[in-house]
Amino acid sequence: KNEVEQSPQNLTAQEGEFITINCSYSVGISALHWLQQHPGGGIVSLFMLSSGKKKHGRLIATINIQEKHSSLHITASHPRDSAVYICAVEYGGATNKLIFGTGTLLAVQP
Amino acid sequence: GAVVSQHPSRVICKSGTSVKIECRSLDFQATTMFWYRQFPKKSLMLMATSNEGSKATYEQGVEKDKFLINHASLTLSTLTVTSAHPEDSSFYICSASGGWVESQYFGPGTRLLVL
Numbered sequence: 001k002n003e004v005e006q007s008p009q010n011l012t013a014q015e016g017e018f019i020t021i022n023c024s025y026s027v028g029i030s031a032l033h034w035l036q037q038h039p040g041g042g043i044v045s046l047f048m049l050s051s052g053k054k055k056h057g058r059l060i061a062t063i064n065i066q067e068k069h070s071s072l073h074i075t076a077s078h079p080r081d082s083a084v085y086i087c088a089v090e091y092g093g094a095t096n097k098l099i100f101g102t103g104t105l106l107a108v109q110p
Numbered sequence: 111g112a113v114v115s116q117h118p119s120r121v122i123c124k125s126g127t128s129v130k131i132e133c134r135s136l137d138f139q140a141t142t143m144f145w146y147r148q149f150p151k152k153s154l155m156l157m158a159t160s161n162e163g164s165k166a167t168y169e170q171g172v173e174k175d176k177f178l179i180n181h182a183s184l185t186l187s188t189l190t191v192t193s194a195h196p197e198d199s200s201f202y203i204c205s206a207s208g209g210w211v212e213s214q215y216f217g218p219g220t221r222l223l224v225l
Contacts, residue, residue, distance in 0.1 A: 042218035
């Protein structure tokens, strides 16, 4: 079993739909990251969370430390949101090492 | 937010040659830089952690003589793939942390193709 599990692995949505991607982890963490990777590979850091909720534009990320679970929500989805969304947890204290989930491939159709 | 750049973004080389990839933090001092490798449709795999001015710490299974890492300044780390072979073809990504940056910021990645 992976230490970081994401669901779903693949997601197809229609433009305008509300999207949720889930991440569960089994290790003690100091922070959780949500990353976006577009075709061609470049990675963009979306959020870093250690508690509660963060919002940036149409993106919302939440984390429940007790339940070891985080969600990434996209409101009013758009085809440009199509990408791989990766959850990564930070552990190891000062070394800031990350464990990555396998990613969720999102395709938003017009 | 913090900006991390990588150069080149894409490189094609012949088998047996060495390739150097640069990772730069543009607006903060990166005391720590991380190098990752990503195979198609797979997660990122940490290769090594480098702290400015000291030797890199390699993950298990990563050959330190094959993947030379230098972190000589607070804004630059380099990864040199020595005597590259086709199996080294991959997507290499760096990230950096330090200074005012509370966590890691990722570079855009370098796609290496060894013929």
